Amino acid sequence: MSGVPTKYVAGLPQPGRALVMGVLNVTPDSFSDGGQWLEPDRAISHGLELLAEGADLLDVGGESTRPGAARPSEEEELRRVLPVVRALAGAGALVSVDTMRSRVAREALDAGAVMVNDVSGGLADPAMLPFVGAAEVPYICMHWRGHSQQMQGRAVYDDVVAAVVAELGQRIEAAHAAGISPDRLVIDPGLGFAKTGEHNWDLLSALDQLTELGQPVLVAASRKSFLGRLLADPDTGEQRRTVDRDDASAAVAVLAASAGAWCVRAHAVRPTLDGVKVAAAWGAAADARARG
Template identity: 55%
Template sequence: MTRILGVLNVTPDSFSDGGRFVDVDDAIAHARSMRLEGADVVDVGGESTRPGATPVAAADELARILPVVEGLARDDVAVSIDTMHADTARAAVEAGATIVNDVSGGLADARMASVVAELGVTYVVMHWRGHDLSRGTTYRDVVAEVRDELSARVDAVVAAGVDATRIVLDPGLGFSKGADDNWRLLAGLDRIVDLGLPVLVGGSRKRFLGALLPEGAPMEHRDPGSAAVSLLAAQAGAWGVRVHDVAATRRVLDVLGAVDGAAATLPTVLAPVAGEPDRIALRGLVAFAHHGVFDHERRDGQRFVVDLDATVDLRAAARGDELARTVHYGELADAVVAAVERDPVDLIETVAERVAAVALGFAGVDRVRVTIHKPQAPIAVPFDDVAVVIERRRA
């Protein structure tokens, strides 16, 4: 089940809701509301990471977040602390937070990884290329590069002592990425999930979603697009999504869960394997005929053996268990033998062509492979077999 992390910014300058929840009571009330709407975790942040945001002193960040974290912990609300600073992370965890969500992935504060390791909490490592989000936005293959850079960060924080089983990855939508990069990351999110660690996706209300709307549209108009991003992330296997509109996200994830549950009850539908068509195979059909260029062959006759593969789509016949929707292989075998045994010709190549035409005359046969064996061919040296093989399809 994909977890929902409800965003709670206790900052005056957040790009989405700056100033709305700087009051502790307002912040706690909003967190409780998100919990009732379906948030699994409340992600508390005391420093805006929007482009151009002014850095916040550690003391100011702590003053903003600690009363809120403590209040939520008393209410048994699961709390994540959104911070790049090791001292803030430590204080928040000691106050009751159980997740450290670090948008810098440990790069902004060299002590962060060792502090998280000591605290033994879940650590969200985000892809980050520095404080200036307008730099580092050139990618040849954004999915591959984000994947590689996240892998490198995992190696670094594990080397610092963080338990690998407690790491969550975040591809960092909107951080040092152009709009097209964000869409490509969403399209290739399964490649990040394939790293084998839980993945958190935070696309809620970000600028690349606003670019789809009329200029000047209110921030809340980005919520339907944000819910769509959450749905796509969940379908790709994301561990969690970080969102402002918890209620809408809960609804779309509930719909996805209902569909997945229904899918589990459907009968298995078998699909053909690419490049491997269905076929009916006849092996070792024996016919006696008088084909050959020599007089004794025409006079005495000899045995011919036919192998045939007829390409036929067998799905409809299998679903309905209906003989009429496949090729009756008994009738096909009779027709092949009759084609071989009728008027003599010089070459078995001609016989093979005749057999192919007969087989393709059966409704549903799209392609045939015909092998005509001539085990008594007039060859002077010892041999096991001689045959011609042709493939023909319906023109």
């Protein structure tokens, strides 16, 4: 466990540690900060704050994917994300667009985004994989079993690690067949998407099996409900509030980085970046001692 990513992605930074992707939800209903950054000016200001804290990438999304969320129209999603992408890219940020729609991906790339983060792994829009292959941009392919209103009913596995590895393997093959080169493809186990808390912990403990698929791995655990349950009040059982899960989120990021994750997604960038730097330094010292 070196704290250094096992793979790199063409065209993106290679700082010798896990990258930190700052989360920017331009939505009214995201589970953690829905509505806070819905107005473009506020979203842009927050994105610049994340950039100043050291975010390597900013992930701008206009569709909430919390369990039960309804989808916005394509026009509404475009209205939310394009001004924010354009402004942040113009300020020098490396912007990832978090979308399941190929048209939104295309227009966001035209506005300055450099990467597509598709939580459906190309399953929600058949045009997505061919589009990304032709665009020759980095692509994050997440494990997915359905839209927000259906996904938790599909959290049924005999062995969640084996199933996710197998299903992601199929998506990797589909992405390659569509022209997405291996050095531009990232995989994400999809924590919380058709997963229970126990499934999430199982997947986190088996990141080595995901890295063995041969693609860089993104871990997106920040503020998710399985951390809220872990940190629940011992007397009342009430879950820890989303905004009070950042310490636990950073801890998961450090452990994921130590296990070879390429990137971690974070609402609170500064503590996460500090943590992955510590993991990288610790791992480098351990590697040096091992070499004698």
